[in-house]
Amino acid sequence: MKIITRFAPSPTGYLHIGNIRTALYSWLFAKKNKGQFILRIENTDFKRSKKIFIKNIINTLKWLNIDWDKGPFLQSERMVRYNNIINIMLNEGKAYKCFCSKEELEQNKQKQILNKEKIKYNGKCRNKKLKNNIQLPYTVRLRVPKKNTCATFIDTIRGQIIVDNNELDDFIIRRSDGIPTYNFCVVIDDWDMKITHVIRGEEHINNTPKQIHIINAIGAYIPIYTHVSIIKDKSGKKISKRDGNFNILKYKENGYLPIALLNYILRLGWSYGNKEIFSLEEMQKLFNLKNLSKSSSIFDINKLNWFNKYYLSKFSENDIIDYLKKFCTKNSININNGPKLKNLYQIFHKRCNTLKEINNLCFIFYKNPNYQNNLLIRNYLNIDTKIILEIFKKKIIHIKIWSIESINNIFKKILLKLNISYKKAAMTLRLAITGIKNTPPINYIIYLMGREKIIYHINNAINFI
Template sequence: GVTPVIRFRNPDDGIVTWNDAVYGPISVSNTELDDLVIMRGDGIPTYNFAVVIDDFDMQISHVIRGADHINNTPRQINLYKAIGAPLPTFAHLPLIHGEDGKKLSKRRNAVSVMQYDEMGFLPETLFNYLARLGWGHGDDEMFTREQLAEWFDLSDCSRSPAQFNMKKLLWLNHEYMKKADNARLVELLKPRLEKRGADLSKVKDLCGLVGFLKERENTFEALADASMLFFADNPVDASSLPGLLKDKEEASFEAMKLFVEKAPSIDWKKDNIYGLMKEIMDEKGVKVLHLAIPLRVLATGAEKTPSIDATLQFIGRDRVLARLKEGMDQWAKQSAGN
């Protein structure tokens, strides 16, 4: 009445030894190995038996797998010998641990490449970073697929578990973003901007904008968030300017009037915008912040932005001047009321 299993009669004595391509010579006494089940009662072969037969049938030369399989290897070597099959080269790679020091797990970490795509990482970043976990080529941090194929050797793999480090991944992604072609980045960024409700027609030079912002951000998600400043039309609000400018409010107001008057006549590039600001600062005797603060607040609705000259360039002259004129009217009425 018992459905039997089939077990492999493991040798009682002797030592199983192999030269692991990563860990070097490893020996295990046969006294530590049991008579393992190779066929269950339902006729389904077990893992250790199935992989040996499959590797033999497929003429596998190298078995490369995680270090957590080291305990399976001596059992499998005895099975290879029992069926008269040549032994492949075994190489056991160190596992990857999370930042908490525990084995990387989908229960605690993002482990799907699609999740990293959603988080805004470039594919070459993830490829490079994963290749570098547990393996290295001197001090080289960044390399192409072709370089990896040329350089890789199992003997260069570490014997210690690698630790996944998000800060390092973000740094690497930033480096790849800085090197990436702006037109390619624009195509990758567009769906993220559209998902955020951006009207892409508002910014005429998307390549220039991406080239400007990619120096500051380390993922596409961060880049998309930063880009929204240039698509948003926040309500114009001059109410915060008196508190920000304090005793320089009147001088700032006069400087801004001059900026709005002269801005239509310049070529709308950041160098020219800053040149106009410098001209007005010298003429009115005000500091850069006394002109930059109202420009920022009225043109963007934010008190902090990237450099104001480049910000104004990418928002575009027409949109900037329309917002500045509306803000100046508010500001004048506000001052008259006080």
């Protein structure tokens, strides 16, 4: 049997960590078994589906180097196929038209709530004989078998799952607006595309019994299901695609590397002993379904930073310098107006978690700090700390040999003269010179930035005060 998997996101929000984990697992499983990986866009929710989200899906997968063998297929282009099958099911009695109004269905629902009954359709139209000329709006419902039957499927993580048919009603497969429902379209797509393994989030477990009944009604085969555990944020809340903080392309903007992100996501629910670092080739070779966990995972930005820092450390000096040259060109930074990029590399290549952190550090050597609208700067750059700047400026003017050691000596003299902590002196100078709180050691920055530019920044800070 040729393994065929799919990634089938709905374009109603940006792809997040959970979506990409599903895509990654499906892609790796297909690659490991020399199968096919299909990209399908489930965009039948016409009100919420947007082209910008389709673009986000494609761009995200490309950035992460997750390639697909077929697609992307759009469900919106398959309406004729869906409706042809529904019409056949109507003719065969496997589905039926339901003319119950929304008001009538709501009344039935409230009655069931009052009687503490399970809320489901009461089957009013199930065996109704219809006149050919009836023109009322209608939905189409699946005729779910009622006698001694169950929806049964195998989940590779949870084992056999059995749902009694009495737990289900005759659910809608086509709405009154003529649009087939999600559960119906998914089944037809998987059937037509010969999907053998469905890997998706555990929130879809409740959809699976309905899909099993549709599969049985059309005479299709039941794929092998793997419902992976959910991913939560630190507060314990399930990650949502409508939370922009987890938009995958935001990680690209913030300087994360694709391989670092994939390594981290791979480990959110899957393990291979104590191994943490995997190349793409190792992922494809070692990934399997049996090592997936039932337990939910917690997204930890610190762990992602650890992975990213590891991969950044593998970049050569030339790689980082070439990257910084491109970054400076893109941001109109004159690299001749500051230290050599090679010298910058020496002080921050082992301390930054992301490319964005490297970029921010690069900025401070070539751009003037912005003191406005910054509460931290106002706390440090004030009349009380002005004397620190004035003394430091006066002393560096007279340094004969510009070195780290001579800069350190000035710091010692200021601390003794003013009887203040190193932290206060260093933070005052750091904010005056760079405008930001977190930087490499301030003595290294002062050394690399040079006497002339340091005096220029200190004068600006004094004027600001």
